[in-house]
Amino acid sequence: MDISDILKAILSRPTAPFREGHVISTICNLLETGNVAHFQDAAGNLIVGAANEREYRKLVRTRSKEPLRVFIAHMDHPGFHGKAWTKGGELEFTWHGGSPTQHLEGASVWLASRGAFRASGTITRATLITSGKAIQSGTVRIDDPVSRADAQRLFPKAAELFGGFAFREPLWQDGDLLYTKAADDLVGCAAIVTMALASAKKKAAPFLGILTRAEEVGFIGAIAHFELGWLERATRPVLCVSLETSRALPGAEIGKGPVVRLGDRANVFDPGYLRLFTDLAEKKLPGRHQRRIMDLGSCEASAAIAYGFRPIGISVPLGNYHNQSFEGGPDSRGELGPAPEFVHLNDVRGLLDLCRALLIPGLDWTDPWKTKQRQFKKSLKTYRSLLRSKL
Numbered sequence: 001m002d003i004s005d006i007l008k009a010i011l012s013r014p015t016a017p018f019r020e021g022h023v024i025s026t027i028c029n030l031l032e033t034g035n036v037a038h039f040q041d042a043a044g045n046l047i048v049g050a051a052n053e054r055e056y057r058k059l060v061r062t063r064s065k066e067p068l069r070v071f072i073a074h075m076d077h078p079g080f081h082g083k084a085w086t087k088g089g090e091l092e093f094t095w096h097g098g099s100p101t102q103h104l105e106g107a108s109v110w111l112a113s114r115g116a117f118r119a120s121g122t123i124t125r126a127t128l129i130t131s132g133k134a135i136q137s138g139t140v141r142i143d144d145p146v147s148r149a150d151a152q153r154l155f156p157k158a159a160e161l162f163g164g165f166a167f168r169e170p171l172w173q174d175g176d177l178l179y180t181k182a183a184d185d186l187v188g189c190a191a192i193v194t195m196a197l198a199s200a201k202k203k204a205a206p207f208l209g210i211l212t213r214a215e216e217v218g219f220i221g222a223i224a225h226f227e228l229g230w231l232e233r234a235t236r237p238v239l240c241v242s243l244e245t246s247r248a249l250p251g252a253e254i255g256k257g258p259v260v261r262l263g264d265r266a267n268v269f270d271p272g273y274l275r276l277f278t279d280l281a282e283k284k285l286p287g288r289h290q291r292r293i294m295d296l297g298s299c300e301a302s303a304a305i306a307y308g309f310r311p312i313g314i315s316v317p318l319g320n321y322h323n324q325s326f327e328g329g330p331d332s333r334g335e336l337g338p339a340p341e342f343v344h345l346n347d348v349r350g351l352l353d354l355c356r357a358l359l360i361p362g363l364d365w366t367d368p369w370k371t372k373q374r375q376f377k378k379s380l381k382t383y384r385s386l387l388r389s390k391l
């Protein structure tokens, strides 16, 4: 299966923080078809590459110079949960995560339940949080009267419904651009699934994928996973790799390749591992990748740092981050209003190339500065006589 098939399967699914069930079931089906071991931890995060906790711990406790590669991506995307029905039959909602901040009233949304219920709606009112940077709450009117009646009858508890911004389709392609309700971070999840399916076939070296829940409200799934302590007392290096889509920036532009992510808004990542990864990216994607701190958002690598790990990151530059119209384009409701997210397919393929490069055995992760030190020593030798000459 090519990554574009996997993107299609995953990106079309509804998702919101704490409501990742549809994405989980789609991914589990793909993994089962491809005979890839997987399971869910106690917090509901999906672990790829081990069938249970025992197998997971065994990978961590295998004595090796080869690091255990742990790829992390999140399955949620900013969205809302139903809260209550108004007397007029509208759905009051609470928003979770980032969002557009303008042109909200009249914007289209999709609604879903944990089961098969789907409907479309329109925002009738929206209130922002105090900082003005995201939606806090609001109301939605379900468009079709039959669905409206069904929704109230089937889901008297409004909290069973959730949703997010809707556009002409859940995803569509225009040239090399993929437009969607949610690229962040289903693209990262699709990359992990693609790698896992390919390596199951080839019986390649094992790696772990941690597909997390509720990243958009502060890496809740990742924190819950690190708290389990399964990665502690490792007998080999652990290389955490955060895979993200991140708001496009100067030097991290859409279509110019994946980004070797040096840090996020909160932290810089591991300099030694980044040194090795930088050289690797230069070799594998010369002139076709970018490199910078992506500091308009924070990511799960920052959670990993707080738990004592040494992460690196890869980002796909993202248009209209969190469905907020920064770059505009089709279906945008105007500046800072709702708009579909978009990514360039070459950037996504490049991310996958970099992930595969990270699996190459024999790279010197335990001493990533060795090559640099050799170069430094050579420079020193060149100038030693001048250094010894009179001041």
Ligand SMILES: [Zn+2]
Binding pocket: 074, 184, 185, 215, 244, 245
């Ligand atoms: Zn994200």
